[in-house]
Structure formats: structure tokens, C-alpha cells
Amino acid sequence: MNICSKIKIFPIISGILIIGIPAFVLFFTTETDIVSEKISVSIGEEKFSLLGENTLIGVSSPSDPEPRVINKLTVIVTAYSSTVWETDSDPFITAAGTWVRDGIIANNLLPFGTKVRLPEIYGEKVFVVEDRMNWKKGYYHVDIWFSSYWEAKEFGAKNTYIEVLEG
Secondary structure, rough: OOHHHHHEEEEEEEEEEEOOOOOOOOOOEEEOOOOOOEEEEEOOOOOEEEOOOEEEEOOOOOOOOOOOOEEEEEEEEEOOOOHHHHOOOOOOEEOOOEOOOEEEEEEEOOOOOOOEOOOHHOOOOOEEEEEOOOOOOOEEEEEEEEEEHEEEEEHEEEEEEEEEEEE
């Protein structure tokens, strides 16, 4: 733990300046953490985090609501990795021009940037379409990227559905 995470700020009112504005003096100590604990709180359908002893912060906001499902598609799901025989000449770059990472899928039907879930396999985890497959695979085939060939091979092939998310 670095020293910055151990600083606690104690504001103390030191008096009134000549122009009538309160002056604050900050004292620093390295004895305790600024935020000692993070506790999640639900009030109705709203989610909050309790920081310290008395600070309540909203986790979600109206500007970033839970994604809404706009379509469900029955698909075959397989897996791939960044190996030369499974990809093109640049195996760590997706067809969208981004670096491969966890949560990337390949599909020929949906536009790049489309967010989807595979609820029967991964629950609420959101994946993003950023790669394409061989045209022979068709439109209703999804390939999930894995960091190793053996993880992808172990995943195998599954028949399931995907939820296409809004936005």
C-alpha cells in the first residue's frame, strides 16, 4: 500500500480571515486510510456504496441505466485464441482495430461495438463485438476470445442464445 492511500485529511477551521471568509488548515497524518471500508447498500431498486462512516455514493445514475435487451438470437458459440492458425497475420489485433482482451467476441452479423450477453453461459457478463469470423461460419455463430489456445479448446462448442443489448 502506497503512502497516498494512507493519508487522512483533517480539516480544522482556524478562524475568519480579514475579508470574512473562513480559513481552513489541512493537517496530514499517515496513521489511517482515507476510506477504510466500502459497503454496498440497496434502497429499493437503487444501489449505493457506503464509504467510511457517513458518506453515501450512488453506484448507478439515470444517465447510465442497466442495458435493455433489444433482441435474442439463437447461436452456436465457440472459442478462439490469438494463434496464427486461428487468425490472420496480426493475431492480437481485432478486425475493429483494437487489441484483443477479455470480453471480445467475433460475429459476422452484428456491427462492431454491439454489446451482448450469453446468459446461459456467463450470466450478466457483457461482451463486445470487435472481431469477424471466416465468412463460411455465417451470421449465427459467435466466437469468444480466450487468452490461450488450451482454454479456447476446452470451451468447445455450445448451442445457446445471445441477448443483444441496447446502445
